[in-house]
Amino acid sequence: MSKKCIGVDVGGTTVKLGLFDVDGTVLDKWEVVTRKEDGGKNIIPDIAASIIAKLEEKNIDKADVVGAGMGVPGPVMDNGFVEKCVNLGWVKVNPADELSGLLGVPVKVGNDANVAALGEMWQGGGKGYTSLAAITLGTGVGAGIILDEKIVNGSKGMGGEVGHITVNADEQDKCNCGNRGCLEQYASATGIVKEAVRALAKSDKASVLRDIEGFSCKDVLDAAKAGDEVAASVVDHCMKYLASVMQQVSYICDPQIFVIGGGVSKAGQYLIDVIRKHYNSIAILKEEKADIALATLGNDAGIYGAARLILG
Amino acid sequence: MSKKCIGVDVGGTTVKLGLFDVDGTVLDKWEVVTRKEDGGKNIIPDIAASIIAKLEEKNIDKADVVGAGMGVPGPVMDNGFVEKCVNLGWVKVNPADELSGLLGVPVKVGNDANVAALGEMWQGGGKGYTSLAAITLGTGVGAGIILDEKIVNGSKGMGGEVGHITVNADEQDKCNCGNRGCLEQYASATGIVKEAVRALAKSDKASVLRDIEGFSCKDVLDAAKAGDEVAASVVDHCMKYLASVMQQVSYICDPQIFVIGGGVSKAGQYLIDVIRKHYNSIAILKEEKADIALATLGNDAGIYGAARLILG
Numbered sequence: 001m002s003k004k005c006i007g008v009d010v011g012g013t014t015v016k017l018g019l020f021d022v023d024g025t026v027l028d029k030w031e032v033v034t035r036k037e038d039g040g041k042n043i044i045p046d047i048a049a050s051i052i053a054k055l056e057e058k059n060i061d062k063a064d065v066v067g068a069g070m071g072v073p074g075p076v077m078d079n080g081f082v083e084k085c086v087n088l089g090w091v092k093v094n095p096a097d098e099l100s101g102l103l104g105v106p107v108k109v110g111n112d113a114n115v116a117a118l119g120e121m122w123q124g125g126g127k128g129y130t131s132l133a134a135i136t137l138g139t140g141v142g143a144g145i146i147l148d149e150k151i152v153n154g155s156k157g158m159g160g161e162v163g164h165i166t167v168n169a170d171e172q173d174k175c176n177c178g179n180r181g182c183l184e185q186y187a188s189a190t191g192i193v194k195e196a197v198r199a200l201a202k203s204d205k206a207s208v209l210r211d212i213e214g215f216s217c218k219d220v221l222d223a224a225k226a227g228d229e230v231a232a233s234v235v236d237h238c239m240k241y242l243a244s245v246m247q248q249v250s251y252i253c254d255p256q257i258f259v260i261g262g263g264v265s266k267a268g269q270y271l272i273d274v275i276r277k278h279y280n281s282i283a284i285l286k287e288e289k290a291d292i293a294l295a296t297l298g299n300d301a302g303i304y305g306a307a308r309l310i311l312g
Numbered sequence: 313m314s315k316k317c318i319g320v321d322v323g324g325t326t327v328k329l330g331l332f333d334v335d336g337t338v339l340d341k342w343e344v345v346t347r348k349e350d351g352g353k354n355i356i357p358d359i360a361a362s363i364i365a366k367l368e369e370k371n372i373d374k375a376d377v378v379g380a381g382m383g384v385p386g387p388v389m390d391n392g393f394v395e396k397c398v399n400l401g402w403v404k405v406n407p408a409d410e411l412s413g414l415l416g417v418p419v420k421v422g423n424d425a426n427v428a429a430l431g432e433m434w435q436g437g438g439k440g441y442t443s444l445a446a447i448t449l450g451t452g453v454g455a456g457i458i459l460d461e462k463i464v465n466g467s468k469g470m471g472g473e474v475g476h477i478t479v480n481a482d483e484q485d486k487c488n489c490g491n492r493g494c495l496e497q498y499a500s501a502t503g504i505v506k507e508a509v510r511a512l513a514k515s516d517k518a519s520v521l522r523d524i525e526g527f528s529c530k531d532v533l534d535a536a537k538a539g540d541e542v543a544a545s546v547v548d549h550c551m552k553y554l555a556s557v558m559q560q561v562s563y564i565c566d567p568q569i570f571v572i573g574g575g576v577s578k579a580g581q582y583l584i585d586v587i588r589k590h591y592n593s594i595a596i597l598k599e600e601k602a603d604i605a606l607a608t609l610g611n612d613a614g615i616y617g618a619a620r621l622i623l624g
């Protein structure tokens with residue numbers, strides 16, 4: 001029997017789990033509820049029980065399981081220690097040690113955004129590459145950076161926190177982080193909607209967006225793709241900020257490829273083309289430009305990456 | 313006899329060499345001329361001959377030499393291959409293999425700025441740390457980034473090229489790289505002088521700089537330290553740009569410490585205090601801020617780092 005590995009993606013509402021062959025084939029996917037009460041003390045035992053039941057159901061011997069990887073929503077030290085995980089109620093825990101003790105197989109833990117990046121490298125938009133930056137444009141903007149197939153955690157777990165890089169020193173509105181002008185204020189779904197509202201208020205130009213009450217980021221992107229000038233100019237402006245951060249990433253650690261995911265990336269190749277245009281025009285020192293591709297694993301990136309994490 | 317290692321720092325004019333104990337004690341330092349003619353084909357044989365002569369002079373057996381490390385002024389691939397090194401005339405060479413063949417000991421090669429960063433980590437301003445960004449403020453601005461004691465070369469050797477990150481999209485003057493608004497245009501010695509000239513032209517404020525024809529960067533820094541308002545505001549403005557790039561580095565790969573070197577850093581603690589003020593105010597997401605220290609090895613950082621490189 002070929003060796004197996006398990007990927008666990010711990011979210012604030014549900015825990016996603018995946019059983020994989022070590023070659024990256026997914027054999028099963030399932031979920032359990034995240035019980036956050038009592039400082040989240042049930043989360044790891046629940047995960048362990050669910051995995052043990054799954055292995056029994058599939059008649060898989062523990063000796064054939066290389067181990068389990070786990071992504072958690074917060075900073076993780078290189079040794080697996082979690083100082084604080086607000087979304088789960090955890091304070092000063094070592095979930096890797098705990099899960100490993102309950103399962104009897106090796107366990108590694110990483111930050112969920114970083115782990116998802118590893119998933120995209122293994123079986124997603126960055127397959128075949130060994131260094132990448134996976135940028136997620138969702139409600140916020142996060143990233144995971146992989147160099148030589150290893151996650152860049154950073155000394156205090158801040159590796160890949162590109163959403164809060166200051167891209168506009170003139171911004172007056174505050175970001176959730178307390179600073180002003182963070183990338184997240186422009187390149188997230190929320191940011192794109194807000195910039196569209198601003199653009200509409202600033203001019204009298206016709207736009208289909210004026211007829212959609214409470215329009216969404218998808219509305220802005222759809223309008224832009226359909227040729228709406230105001231919407232296209234908003235997307236252009238927001239992606240120019242993203243490209244400026246991609247230049248920084250290239251000039252600091254130079255990954256081979258950027259993989260763009262999250263809800264905003266559903267705009268597809270149109271979005272990649274806008275990003276590419278700005279990136280090429282600003283990253284001029286880099287003769288051979290980095291590749292830019294769409295993420296392909298969606299919400300499964302976390303379980304893929306977690307499974308890959310334990311493979312080392 | 314304790315084991316030895318050799319550090320080689322290949323510059324466009326001279327090659328600096330150092331003989332070290334593996335504990336980091338320097339035993340001897342010397343130089344040879346860099347013969348760039350004929351595509352630089354004499355450079356490696358000259359280095360080999362000089363090292364062999366030194367070992368004979370010191371009665372050191374080759375069996376006691378762990379190996380040699382070498383820093384070269386250009387991008388180096390992870391496998392030691394150098395596509396092009398303009399300053400030395402090299403095209404498509406593998407200087408590590410060549411020097412190793414001539415010396416009969418292992419040789420590793422890295423980019424000189426990256427190697428110097430490793431030197432500062434080993435025996436300089438970053439001693440005791442395992443991850444750092446060493447930023448050199450000289451004629452230009454360069455950096456070497458070390459994570460988990462390993463140099464970040466980047467996929468195309470662009471790791472640490474922070475001098476050409478765009479920090480001012482409104483700049484009209486071109487940088488040498490062809491872009492506009494690079495960090496180097498403000499935080500280098502040249503940049504500081506230029507910004508001082510601009511500041512003097514923009515106002516009628518009194519400044520000692522008005523009495524110094526063709527003032528230098530040192531003049532600007534000395535005036536700033538002595539309380540000259542115009543000079544102090546120029547230094548403040550230029551270091552604010554540097555701090556913005558340090559925030560980016562922290563939010564991308566989160567080193568423990570920034571080590572500031574190069575001619576501009578001779579301004580000492582005054583400069584660090586200005587940088588610290590701006591860094592703290594912009595890197596607010598990072599609860600425990602990175603340390604910021606002066607480089608201490610000066611021009612010797614290259615030979616120290618090269619020697620450290622071969623120790624792995």
